[in-house]
Amino acid sequence: LWTLLVQYGFRWSTVIQLFTDAVDLSKFPVDRIRNFCIIAHIDHGKSTLADRLLEMTGAIAKTEKNKQVLDKLQVERERGITVKAQTASLFYNHEGQQYLLNLIDTPGHVDFSYEVSRSISACQGVLLIVDANQGIQAQTVANFYLAFEAQLTIIPVINKIDLKNADPERVESQIEKVFDIPREECIRISAKLGTNVDKVLQAVVNRIPPPQASTEDPFKALVFDSNFDHYRGVVANIAVFGGRVKKGDKIVSAHLGKAYEVNELGLLRPDEHPTQKLFAGQVGYIIAGMKDVKEAQIGDTLYLQEQPVEALPGFKPAKAMVFAGMYPMDQSEYTGLRSAIERLTLNDSSVTVQRDSSLALGAGWRLGFLGLLHMEVFNQRLEQEYNASVIVTAPTVPYKAVLSSAKLIKEHGSGEITIVNPAQFPDRSVVSEYLEPMVLGTILTPDVYTGKIMTLCLNRRAVQKNMVYIDDQRVMMKYLFPLNEIVVDFYDLLKSLSSGYASFDYENAGYQAADLIKMDILLNGRPVEELTTVVHRERAYSTGKAMCERLKDSIPRQMFEIAIQAAIGSKVISKYTTDYGGDITRKMKLLKKQAEGKKKMRRIGNVEVPKDAFISVLKRKEK
Numbered sequence: 127l128w129t130l131l132v133q134y135g136f137r138w139s140t141v142i143q144l145f146t147d148a149v150d151l152s153k154f155p156v157d158r159i160r161n162f163c164i165i166a167h168i169d170h171g172k173s174t175l176a177d178r179l180l181e182m183t184g185a186i187a188k189t190e191k192n193k194q195v196l197d198k199l200q201v202e203r204e205r206g207i208t209v210k211a212q213t214a215s216l217f218y219n220h221e222g223q224q225y226l227l228n229l230i231d232t233p234g235h236v237d238f239s240y241e242v243s244r245s246i247s248a249c250q251g252v253l254l255i256v257d258a259n260q261g262i263q264a265q266t267v268a269n270f271y272l273a274f275e276a277q278l279t280i281i282p283v284i285n286k287i288d289l290k291n292a293d294p295e296r297v298e299s300q301i302e303k304v305f306d307i308p309r310e311e312c313i314r315i316s317a318k319l320g321t322n323v324d325k326v327l328q329a330v331v332n333r334i335p336p337p338q339a340s341t342e343d344p345f346k347a348l349v350f351d352s353n354f355d356h357y358r359g360v361v362a363n364i365a366v367f368g369g370r371v372k373k374g375d376k377i378v379s380a381h382l383g384k385a386y387e388v389n390e391l392g393l394l395r396p397d398e399h400p401t402q403k404l405f406a407g408q409v410g411y412i413i414a415g416m417k418d419v420k421e422a423q424i425g426d427t428l429y430l431q432e433q434p435v436e437a438l439p440g441f442k443p444a445k446a447m448v449f450a451g452m453y454p455m456d457q458s459e460y461t462g463l464r465s466a467i468e469r470l471t472l473n474d475s476s477v478t479v480q481r482d483s484s485l486a487l488g489a490g491w492r493l494g495f496l497g498l499l500h501m502e503v504f505n506q507r508l509e510q511e512y513n514a515s516v517i518v519t520a521p522t523v524p525y526k527a528v529l530s531s532a533k534l535i536k537e538h539g540s541g542e543i544t545i546v547n548p549a550q551f552p553d554r555s556v557v558s559e560y561l562e563p564m565v566l567g568t569i570l571t572p573d574v575y576t577g578k579i580m581t582l583c584l585n586r587r588a589v590q591k592n593m594v595y596i597d598d599q600r601v602m603m604k605y606l607f608p609l610n611e612i613v614v615d616f617y618d619l620l621k622s623l624s625s626g627y628a629s630f631d632y633e634n635a636g637y638q639a640a641d642l643i644k645m646d647i648l649l650n651g652r653p654v655e656e657l658t659t660v661v662h663r664e665r666a667y668s669t670g671k672a673m674c675e676r677l678k679d680s681i682p683r684q685m686f687e688i689a690i691q692a693a694i695g696s697k698v699i700s701k702y703t704t705d706y707g708g709d710i711t712r713k714m715k716l717l718k719k720q721a722e723g724k725k726k727m728r729r730i731g732n733v734e735v736p737k738d739a740f741i742s743v744l745k746r747k748e749k
């Protein structure tokens with residue numbers, strides 16, 4: 127019968143639409159609404175649990191195809207990670223009563239913790255998932271504190287109990303010790319097999335309080351996410367904190383004070399299901415002719431034009447922590463790349479974009495990202511979704527300089543400047559102090575690796591702040607790191623020296639004075655702007671040497687000797703010389719090859735450098 131139904135066009139979405147329409151949402155009491163999100167360390171099973179919850183409440187059919195329904199982006203499915211939080215409203219029957227459960231899926235990676243905090247602000251409770259085998263990890267701790275500080279109800283869920291090495295007892299002890307949550311409150315599940323997932327739904331209804339919202343109040347909604355759609359403009363995800371809103375209403379965004387007419391609104395199940403109205407306590411989407419995600423800023427408040435209200439406390443805007451230059455492979459692709467970057471940033475307001483240009487790479491941009499993964503994901507999306515080929519320069523962190531020159535202070539209108547491009551690093555003679563961004567890192571590891579990890583941290587100029595055992599074999603350490611020291615390769619090294627067992631997360635910890643210097647790389651005496659880096663004085667020699675060595679390996683032999691130097695000001699700290707190409711046949715071959723590859727070459731002085739050399743030299747994480 128089922129096969130027949132499917133064959134004759136039976137569609138879950140039709141049934142759901144009929145159901146959504148049948149439920150009179152205006153009469154849906156707020157005390158039967160629950161808003162919650164799922165938070166966890168990466169790979170502990172959020173998306174799998176979300177899929178099960180959607181299936182059990184009939185929002186999606188049980189098929190293989192529906193795996194990770196909430197992970198919509200191609201890069202998410204490929205990498206198996208969640209980047210952008212997605213939302214779904216579920217109808218759940220509990221003890222004869224209909225409940226509306228709004229589930230907000232969140233990403234697990236450290237770069238995207240900003241998305242976690244915005245999801246949290248729309249919820250009253252969280253499911254804190256912990257892998258029954260791996261136990262508490264660094265992001266479990268970070269996510270717990272986000273929820274705890276927001277005073278949400280926390281339901282600990284121990285997942286993957288079907289695994290052979292699952293040890294839920296031990297994980298419960300960790301949860302008691304680290305989070306002070308009684309072990310009896312933990313729910314042991316297998317999201318994969320569906321074991322005890324019904325208990326999770328019951329706990330959502332029984333333990334999480336309904337939102338404090340009344341339909342009698344004036345309309346007031348929090349924008350907690352927004353997307354750009356080419357045809358319809360901005361689609362904002364909102365949590366309604368009071369009153370109601372309907373199609374045709376005139377609404378105002380508190381941040382910009384601009385008015386808009388509501389064109390469409392509805393629930394997310396997880397696809398959009400238009401409804402007539404949205405009411406206090408509900409979570410859904412709204413389209414109101416906004417043309418740019420900046421018009422629907424995350425954390426903004428929406429209200430009715432005729433009933434202004436006080437704005438909800440907003441979010442701290444996401445701060446870019448990693449900057450890199452992006453350039454087209456060829457200047458003729460500049461316009462295409464510009465529009466691809468524009469379109470992609472329409473959907474990701476956390477990326478900052480500034481125009482930039484460089485002698486060697488031409489016109490391009492300097493982009494700011496939340497972290498390295500964020501940057502990699504952005505780059506991958508540019509290539510996959512927009513077919514753009516780009517050159518990305520070395521990532522750098524935002525340094526600061528306290529200026530001592532009155533002339534410069536006047537020029538900048540401030541005594542302190544932020545530098546996101548090493549080429550613009552001001553000279554020591556006009557600066558009284560340089561500052562570098564710091565982060566507080568949390569590392570969780572089996573205790574056998576603590577020695578090696580402590581050495582790694584010391585080599586990264588980190589200062590230990592704390593170290594505790596969370597059970598008889600696992601240690602939690604806190605370190606204060608310069609961001610620059612962890613941005614590129616720290617995580618990979620930590621993983622490899624702990625055979626993959628250690629986990630790491632960090633939060634911003636302000637700025638600290640540091641002895642920084644600008645290092646130039648010279649080719650036959652001419653500085654190569656893209657290779658200019660800011661380094662700690664202690665590190666200058668080793669970094670300069672490594673960069674020169676890599677550059678030497680990347681430049682093809684040319685008909686003359688090339689001097690490759692690393693220099694601080696006028697002082698050369700490292701020097702290499704390439705051989706020149708030998709006999710005449712070699713010369714001919716080389717010229718031919720160079721003619722073919724001409725387009726991919728950059729001329730610096732009289733030296734031809736392959737474009738990709740810039741990138742390989744800058745990639746510090748190799749080897």
Ligand SMILES: Nc1nc2c(ncn2[C@@H]2O[C@H](COP(=O)(O)OP(=O)(O)OP(=O)(O)O)[C@@H](O)[C@H]2O)c(=O)[nH]1
Pocket residue numbers: 166167168169170171172173174175206207208232233234235285286287288289315316317318319
């Ligand atoms: N054995 C077993 N595997 C599971 C279970 N739940 C999830 N997994 C597997 O664990 C892996 C990670 O699951 P996801 O649901 O993608 O994890 P996630 O937390 O959403 O990951 P991010 O979104 O990247 O943070 C997948 O290979 C799942 O199949 C479970 O209950 N048992």
